[in-house]
Structures are given as C-alpha cells and as structure tokens.
Amino acid sequence: MAGAAGSAGADRVDSAGRKTLAIIGAGHLGRTMGRLWHDAGLLRIGDVVTRSDASAEEAAAFIGAGRPVSAIEKLAKADLFLLATPDGALPSTCAALAAHGAFGPDSVVFHCSGALTSSALDAARVVGAQTASIHPIRSFAQPEQVLQNFAGTWCGIEGDEVALAVIAPLFERLGAKLVSIRPEAKTLYHAAAVFASNYLVTLGDAALAAYAGAGIAREDALQLIAPLMQNTLANLLAHGPEAALSGPVARGDMETVARHAAALGQSDPQLEQLYLALVERTSAVAARR
Structure with missing residues (x-):
C-alpha cells in the first residue's frame, strides 16, 4: 500500500492517457460521479477515501474501480481530487490534505457543493493547486437512477480557469449542461435550488x-x-x-x-x-x- 502522497506519481496516467481521480468522501454523489467517469472511460479511479475500511470498500465496489482507503495519510498521488465530504467538513478536509502534501501546482481540486464556492478549497490554492466548484443541479439520493439519466443535468460552475478547463469537459462528456455562476451569488443560487x-x-x-x-x-x-x-x-x-x-x-x-x-x-x-x-x-x- 502506498504511504506518502507522492509515492505513486509515475502511475497517475494510464496507458489510455486517462488522468487519475482521487475521491475523498464517497457518499452518494462521490461514488456516483466516480462510477459515471469510470464507466465512460474518462478517468482512472485512484484512491476512494472514506472514514472506514468497510465504507471505502463498498464505495469502490459500487464504482467498479479504485483502491479503498480509510485515512488520508495513506492517500496516493493523483491528478484530480474530488472532495465530496459534507459541506461543513470541506475546508478542514482540504486543509488536512494540503498539510499532508496531497496537492501541488499540477493538482486540480474540486467539489460539487451547491452551497459553498471554490473558496472552500483555499488551502489547496495556497500550495499552488487549481480549484473549482461544479454543482450538479439534481438529487443524488438514488445513485442507480442518476447513472441512468445523468445526461442533461445542469451544473453551476465557478473557479480557476485552469481547473475549469480540465473539469468542465469531464462533465460535458457525460452529457451535462454547464452554466457559469458568480461566486458571490452562490448562496442565492443554491437557495433557488432548495425552493425548486x-x-x-x-x-x-x-x-x-x-x-x-x-x-x-x-x-x-x-x-x-x-x-x-x-x-x-x-x-x-x-x-x-x-x-x-x-x-x-x-x-x-x-x-x-x-x-x-x-x-x-x-x-x-x-x-x-x-x-x-x-x-x-x-x-x-x-x-x-
């Protein structure tokens, strides 16, 4: 098992040229997005991180790929990092990952929260990573249903241009439709979704x-x-x-x-x-x- 974050750097891009995605927090959204990208052959799924071995194994099994990990200290290096923890844990999780050395100037870090902006990932920015927020405007309560009809899902996006240039096409190739939002209006944008x-x-x-x-x-x-x-x-x-x-x-x-x-x-x-x-x-x- 890999120890430090940089120990698997040579294996991040596979023979098909796919970048490696690490998923931190593999609840309904994290595991569903991982499965969509894996099934579409768009990304190589790296570590799947949750709080326990059992839940990490369950999430990796649902995705059909990835290495189950229950501690960020064991996280292997990746190109992309999806932080899919509960909103309240996003800044602290990002800070812990940055302190561990998970991110670098070539890292793209993003979350899919509707309530928070990409500024929740400022700890990653400090170490040179590019960050973004991409929020699918739909419920993930039934993952199997989302797998069948994700195409056509609207997503609100904002963040660093470099990060969006990498992440946005990954959503578009799944059939998503993207709309740019102003970071300062993110809370109002999310309140609208709650109404609807x-x-x-x-x-x-x-x-x-x-x-x-x-x-x-x-x-x-x-x-x-x-x-x-x-x-x-x-x-x-x-x-x-x-x-x-x-x-x-x-x-x-x-x-x-x-x-x-x-x-x-x-x-x-x-x-x-x-x-x-x-x-x-x-x-x-x-x-x-």
Whole structure:
C-alpha cells in the first residue's frame, strides 16, 4: 500500500492517457460521479477515501474501480481530487490534505457543493493547486437512477480557469449542461435550488398532512396530489408562473383563503402558518398576470 502522497506519481496516467481521480468522501454523489467517469472511460479511479475500511470498500465496489482507503495519510498521488465530504467538513478536509502534501501546482481540486464556492478549497490554492466548484443541479439520493439519466443535468460552475478547463469537459462528456455562476451569488443560487427541489417535497408533505386531517388515507392522498403536482409543474415549465397559477389567490377569493387558514389552524397550526406564509408571494404572482 502506498504511504506518502507522492509515492505513486509515475502511475497517475494510464496507458489510455486517462488522468487519475482521487475521491475523498464517497457518499452518494462521490461514488456516483466516480462510477459515471469510470464507466465512460474518462478517468482512472485512484484512491476512494472514506472514514472506514468497510465504507471505502463498498464505495469502490459500487464504482467498479479504485483502491479503498480509510485515512488520508495513506492517500496516493493523483491528478484530480474530488472532495465530496459534507459541506461543513470541506475546508478542514482540504486543509488536512494540503498539510499532508496531497496537492501541488499540477493538482486540480474540486467539489460539487451547491452551497459553498471554490473558496472552500483555499488551502489547496495556497500550495499552488487549481480549484473549482461544479454543482450538479439534481438529487443524488438514488445513485442507480442518476447513472441512468445523468445526461442533461445542469451544473453551476465557478473557479480557476485552469481547473475549469480540465473539469468542465469531464462533465460535458457525460452529457451535462454547464452554466457559469458568480461566486458571490452562490448562496442565492443554491437557495433557488432548495425552493425548486426540497421545498417542493415539503409542500407535497403538507398536502398529504391536510388530506390526512380530512380523513383521506395516505395511499389515496398520493393519488390525489400526483396529477395536481405533475400538471402544475408541466404548466409552470411550459408557460411560466403567471400562466400556471390557479386557485383562490389567483381569483382574488380571499374569503376562501381565510376559510382554508381557519380549517388548517384547527387541524394543524403549523400547516396554517405555512399556508399563510405563501399567500403574500402567491398574491404577487397573481398581480403579474
């Protein structure tokens, strides 16, 4: 097993000319991206690093390549480093890798966080590495599903030009579509994705809870909300929010809105608060009609 980071330098590029990728933090995103690049023959997968031998072995097995490693002190040299740890651990993990000597002037270090910019990798910049942030705008909760339909995924990108010149083509060759974002706007960009994805789930959960309060079984409620959410989303994407909006607020029927709020308050006060919090923004959309 390799010891120091520089011990495997001669083996970084294989006979096919592929660069070596080290993956640090091989959860759903890390292992999925590794598998995509491995299956496409775009990168040679080097070390796959997680906190335990068992999880590292599981991740490498999913990817179908790579050497399982459970400590960065055992990390072999690579050309590219994907840091796919939780957001809170990104700066400290990068600093630990830099202190270990994993990075150099010829290294490209990147992460796929939607909330953090490439500045989370400043410790790598200090030692001369090039850094970037490339955020796939999609859920990785079901890795097998992502493997089947990653093509067409939009990715927000920012970082050093040299790093992006290396990393961007690797995503594009998987069928990704790239959009440049300003680092200072990254948090707002990520909040937009939370609205579009996470809070859509929250609204679906709220609808199920309200149906439950009305005595409708969950399996039936799911069937009720499916066409409503699917058709509304289709209209939103095809025609924009103003044309897609319907319902009492769009009609100016505030008496019905008040009755809804009162009924929700009796059933679940938290649902009432959520409902009322959405009325003002919905009214603004209706005003643009």
